[in-house]
Amino acid sequence: MIIVMGNKSPIEEIQRVSEELSIWDVTLEKSIGKHKVVIGVVGDTEEIDPKQIQNLSPFIEQVLRVKKPFKRASLEFRYGEPTEVVVPTPNGSITFGQNHPLVIVAGPCSVENEEMIVETALRVRAAGAQFLRGGAYKPRTSPYAFQGHGESALSLLAKARLASGLGIITEVMDTSDLDKVASVADIVQIGARNMQNFSLLKKVGATGKPVLLKRGLSATIEEWLMAAEYILDTGNPNVILCERGIRSFDRQYTRNTLDISAIPVLRSLTHLPIMIDPSHATGKSEYVSTMAMAAIAAGTDSLMIEVHPNPAKALSDGPQSLTVEGFEQFMQEIAGLGRFFGRWTQDRSPSATLSLQVSSTTAIFSG
Structure with a gap:
């Protein structure tokens, strides 16, 4: 699962969202791109409701499930932004x-x-x-x-x-x-x-x-x-x-x-x-x-x-x-x-x- 936030999201808000997500047994990976901030959520996310995540912050633009077996390597994991x-x-x-x-x-x-x-x-x-x-x-x-x-x-x-x-x-x-x-x-x-x-x-x-x-x-x-x-x-x-x-x-x-x-x-x-x-x-x-x-x-x-x-x-x-x-x-x-x-x-x-x-x-x- 990935959580997409705008690149103008306050650092405090990104941190707060990360802390809210920590209640689940998942690993979080933050990627700051040119246009978006993407929080990757890796682990057993089946029980996590994307709508519930969406309501955590007004700065969250989108919540997506990564359906491919290669999670971190997938294009979605960085919201389409190529790695350098x-x-x-x-x-x-x-x-x-x-x-x-x-x-x-x-x-x-x-x-x-x-x-x-x-x-x-x-x-x-x-x-x-x-x-x-x-x-x-x-x-x-x-x-x-x-x-x-x-x-x-x-x-x-x-x-x-x-x-x-x-x-x-x-x-x-x-x-x-x-x-x-x-x-x-x-x-x-x-x-x-x-x-x-x-x-x-x-x-x-x-x-x-x-x-x-x-x-x-x-x-x-x-x-x-x-x-x-x-x-x-x-x-x-x-x-x-x-x-x-x-x-x-x-x-x-x-x-x-x-x-x-x-x-x-x-x-x-x-x-x-x-x-x-x-x-x-x-x-x-x-x-x-x-x-x-x-x-x-x-x-x-x-x-x-x-x-x-x-x-x-x-x-x-x-x-x-x-x-x-x-x-x-x-x-x-x-x-x-x-x-x-x-x-x-x-x-x-x-x-x-x-x-x-x-x-x-x-x-x-x-x-």
């Missing part, structure tokens, strides 16, 4: 949200060594990325495949963050590693294989860190949103949904099937920001740009792009990774479409200082 996930980074705060510029996340599937991750960070930052992705812990189908360097890779991500000013997104696989990952990551990623690892979702939510929740390989949209509900239920509102392709019957030509339709469907169901990962979805670098542009046209809030200095020698997911030069070209290709839809900023071009830093760092590593 603001993430502090060394280069300033970045906002993920429907009414903000497209956020670009780029980097390799896994952190391989210091030279590779620092140089990649500097180059993608110079091309216009705001976040660096890189796996320290890698869930792999085969136990014999490269599993990531673990804790040592986290320290390399910290170095890349310091050198580039990019925010860091990296995956946590196990609750035992959560504190270490959260100490480095600006956004903690829950991978597709852990989307329904509910104990992990609760622990990650409790950190208060922004969470990137990837859709499971065969998950329905409702299952995905119910997974987000576990995180939101901890009191952490900072969840970003990432569509990374779902398993379908044709795996010969693409790795997965990118569900572009998930974007408008999610817009009708939830207030949470949306990210698209065309690299994992297609599995082939030559399709990444096309699918990214389709995602921009459909209304995505963010893109996650795999980038590797030498994809042919990558320890994981080389075929879907753009080269650094390919990423620079990619950014030029999507810029026009981003501007057309009003989702592009003018400050994505590399600064002279950063360009010099990239050249100097490259020279140090190559020398």
Whole structure:
């Protein structure tokens, strides 16, 4: 159930309504938007009469029941107002949200060594990325495949963050590693294989860190949103949904099937920001740009792009990774479409200082 009050409602009146509601065994969550103040009432509300609530205050405009199973994730819970996930980074705060510029996340599937991750960070930052992705812990189908360097890779991500000013997104696989990952990551990623690892979702939510929740390989949209509900239920509102392709019957030509339709469907169901990962979805670098542009046209809030200095020698997911030069070209290709839809900023071009830093760092590593 949600209670909608005008944004000019006195603070004392909002507090009084909240106190009146506390007689029931429910949890209250207040959301102050640009035009409305919404009090979410979560719990057993079957016995609560909406008309009785309506009479509590003349400032109450509407009382609505949220009928969807995902209560906090539902669009109604914020009365149609999209959530803004603001993430502090060394280069300033970045906002993920429907009414903000497209956020670009780029980097390799896994952190391989210091030279590779620092140089990649500097180059993608110079091309216009705001976040660096890189796996320290890698869930792999085969136990014999490269599993990531673990804790040592986290320290390399910290170095890349310091050198580039990019925010860091990296995956946590196990609750035992959560504190270490959260100490480095600006956004903690829950991978597709852990989307329904509910104990992990609760622990990650409790950190208060922004969470990137990837859709499971065969998950329905409702299952995905119910997974987000576990995180939101901890009191952490900072969840970003990432569509990374779902398993379908044709795996010969693409790795997965990118569900572009998930974007408008999610817009009708939830207030949470949306990210698209065309690299994992297609599995082939030559399709990444096309699918990214389709995602921009459909209304995505963010893109996650795999980038590797030498994809042919990558320890994981080389075929879907753009080269650094390919990423620079990619950014030029999507810029026009981003501007057309009003989702592009003018400050994505590399600064002279950063360009010099990239050249100097490259020279140090190559020398």
